Amino acid sequence: MPEEKKVSTLLELKNIYKVFNEGTPDEKVALSSINLSLKKGDFVTIIGSNGAGKSTLMNIISGVLLPDAGTVSIQGKDITNIPEYKRSRRIGRVFQDPMAGTAPSMTIEENLALAYSRNKRRTLRLGVTKKRREYFQEALASLNLGLEDRLNAKVGLLSGGERQAISLLMATFTEPDILLLDEHTAALDPNRAELITNLTRDIVAKYNLTTLMVTHNMQQALDLGNRLIMMDEGKIILDIDETKKKTLTMEDLLNEFQRIRGKKMTTDRTLLA
Amino acid sequence: MSTTAFLDATEMGIIFAIMALGVYISFRVLRFADLTVDGSFVTGGAVAAVMIVEGYSPFLASLAALLAGFVAGCFTGLLHTKGKINDLLSGILMMLALYSINLRIMGITLEDGVSRPNIPLLNSETVFTRVNDLFASTGMAEYGTLIFVIAVTLIIKFLTDYFLKREICLSIRATGDNKRMIRSFSANTDRLIVVGLGISNAFVAFSGALIAQYNKFSDVGMGIGMIVVGLASIIIGEAIFGKKTIARTTMAVVFGAIIYRIFITLALNQGILDASDQKLVTALIVILALVIPKMLEQRREKKKKMKRNREANAGGKEGEYIA
Numbered sequence: 001m002p003e004e005k006k007v008s009t010l011l012e013l014k015n016i017y018k019v020f021n022e023g024t025p026d027e028k029v030a031l032s033s034i035n036l037s038l039k040k041g042d043f044v045t046i047i048g049s050n051g052a053g054k055s056t057l058m059n060i061i062s063g064v065l066l067p068d069a070g071t072v073s074i075q076g077k078d079i080t081n082i083p084e085y086k087r088s089r090r091i092g093r094v095f096q097d098p099m100a101g102t103a104p105s106m107t108i109e110e111n112l113a114l115a116y117s118r119n120k121r122r123t124l125r126l127g128v129t130k131k132r133r134e135y136f137q138e139a140l141a142s143l144n145l146g147l148e149d150r151l152n153a154k155v156g157l158l159s160g161g162e163r164q165a166i167s168l169l170m171a172t173f174t175e176p177d178i179l180l181l182d183e184h185t186a187a188l189d190p191n192r193a194e195l196i197t198n199l200t201r202d203i204v205a206k207y208n209l210t211t212l213m214v215t216h217n218m219q220q221a222l223d224l225g226n227r228l229i230m231m232d233e234g235k236i237i238l239d240i241d242e243t244k245k246k247t248l249t250m251e252d253l254l255n256e257f258q259r260i261r262g263k264k265m266t267t268d269r270t271l272l273a
Numbered sequence: 274m275s276t277t278a279f280l281d282a283t284e285m286g287i288i289f290a291i292m293a294l295g296v297y298i299s300f301r302v303l304r305f306a307d308l309t310v311d312g313s314f315v316t317g318g319a320v321a322a323v324m325i326v327e328g329y330s331p332f333l334a335s336l337a338a339l340l341a342g343f344v345a346g347c348f349t350g351l352l353h354t355k356g357k358i359n360d361l362l363s364g365i366l367m368m369l370a371l372y373s374i375n376l377r378i379m380g381i382t383l384e385d386g387v388s389r390p391n392i393p394l395l396n397s398e399t400v401f402t403r404v405n406d407l408f409a410s411t412g413m414a415e416y417g418t419l420i421f422v423i424a425v426t427l428i429i430k431f432l433t434d435y436f437l438k439r440e441i442c443l444s445i446r447a448t449g450d451n452k453r454m455i456r457s458f459s460a461n462t463d464r465l466i467v468v469g470l471g472i473s474n475a476f477v478a479f480s481g482a483l484i485a486q487y488n489k490f491s492d493v494g495m496g497i498g499m500i501v502v503g504l505a506s507i508i509i510g511e512a513i514f515g516k517k518t519i520a521r522t523t524m525a526v527v528f529g530a531i532i533y534r535i536f537i538t539l540a541l542n543q544g545i546l547d548a549s550d551q552k553l554v555t556a557l558i559v560i561l562a563l564v565i566p567k568m569l570e571q572r573r574e575k576k577k578k579m580k581r582n583r584e585a586n587a588g589g590k591e592g593e594y595i596a
Contacts, residue, residue, distance in 0.1 A: 062457070089459040101457070103450035106443070114447050117440050118458040124436070127443040170458070 101167030104156030286534030295476030296503030312371025317478025342478020
């Protein structure tokens with residue numbers, strides 16, 4: 001039944017194609033014929049080598065980049081040409097750079113107020129009201145970093161881990177339709193990365209957020225989420241569903257990667273021979 | 274410096290503080306080096322002078338100047354956001370265009386001819402003659418102007434503080450702080466830059482309108498270097514009064530403008546400087562204010578390094594183990 005399918009599909013990418021520097025010697029096909037559909041509540045981890053097109057994919061979904069061909073739709077509504085700032089009412093994002101997700105010269109509570117009003121019309125109301133402050137404190141307390149007592153601290157003074165935790169909270173506490181995490185633990189030390197990984201797991205589960213997470217860390221890709229995608233040279237080369245992912249090990253993943261890559265290498269060799 | 278000269282300098286400083294608050298919005302809040310100011314300041318003076326000469330109420334004329342400044346600022350914003358022109362260049366282009374526009378605006382008062390470089394307001398009614406008339410009956414005529422400009426500037430300062438905490442203005446501040454971030458929280462940064470520059474130049478033009486009325490003269494050259502005067506005010510104010518909160522910073526900017534004006538008047542009055550040196554002195558103040566903190570920082574670093582080296586050498590000679 002097509003109608004039922006429409007309801008369950010939250011995000012759909014159809015035949016996405018993106019090329020950089022077209023017509024120059026530096027031409028690079030970043031994404032080619034990407035088809036991907038996510039059900040509500042899916043938590044997909046994406047792995048792949050540098051230049052595989054992972055970040056480009058995220059940027060296409062968030063609207064930072066427009067695809068050269070293909071369509072992006074959320075809940076059956078075509079959003080391919082909707083500008084980034086409008087999409088971001090319903091798409092939460094956390095970037096790799098801990099500096100990128102917050103406004104450093106503004107206070108913690110002001111940053112949260114900015115995030116809080118993302119899906120509302122911004123007016124001349126006070127950004128931080130008493131009621132909101134209480135709510136922010138409560139939300140910050142759930143991070144267990146003691147930030148709830150530092151509402152008036154400038155975010156620029158916080159550590160990378162603290163900033164990333166706040167970014168994660170800001171991206172999620174309005175319960176967006178989609179959460180995009182672009183290597184959001186990669187710039188942190190192992191302890192902090194673990195903290196943020198655990199927070200991610202908790203928050204995604206708490207709000208049942210449909211999530212796409214790019215990571216370089218294979219173990220993280222295996223530990224989190226219910227679906228795993230591997231990308232290479234602008235294509236999705238592997239798509240592992242929930243049941244298969246449960247039993248998947250790092251070794252399987254490496255073997256699989258080698259198998260696909262290796263096969264390609266041999267075909268290259270035969271071509272050259 | 275005589276008391277009258279001091280009073281004059283203070284009054285002018287307080288009026289210029291409104292311009293400095295405008296520059297604060299573009300430079301500090303939006304982090305946009307907006308050179309429109311040199312033009313929009315004159316636009317304010319020109320619009321007010323023309324309307325006053327044409328017989329409109331000076332208060333209405335000042336408000337019209339405010340509006341004209343807003344429009345000018347919005348154009349700069351549009352050049353930058355929609356035209357994708359670099360921020361400095363957008364401001365410079367607008368400043369240049371405004372030079373001709375200002376001549377044309379003042380030209381409206383001419384029977385024949387289209388452009389006019391200045392309009393005297395010697396015998397015209399201005400907001401200040403009105404205010405002084407009002408205060409004449411209370412016996413405080415001397416301080417009427419001072420009280421009036423303090424009131425106006427404080428109102429604008431408090432309005433700025435008030436609005437910078439509102440939802441929309443939080444996103445304007447975030448636009449200056451981290452564009453990428455605030456776009457990911459559904460703010461239309463292009464629109465916010467346009468509005469922000471509009472408000473900034475509205476303040477600047479309003480200040481220009483008041484200065485023209487205060488000096489009883491509107492001149493096409495009265496805006497030259499205004500952006501640097503604004504910057505000097507901000508830098509002086511922040512250095513002396515700090516910038517911990519917004520309310521504190523805007524207060525610092527106001528006092529910075531007053532101190533700057535008194536300083537300049539003092540230097541001119543003592544016969545040390547000629548009036549024509551004023552721009553040079555302004556430039557020097559800003560240069561020093563930008564260079565000295567960096568030099569001090571470097572010296573501190575160097576001292577620290579030398580101290581550390583000495584300690585390391587001393588430790589080495591005694592042959593101690595550093596655990």
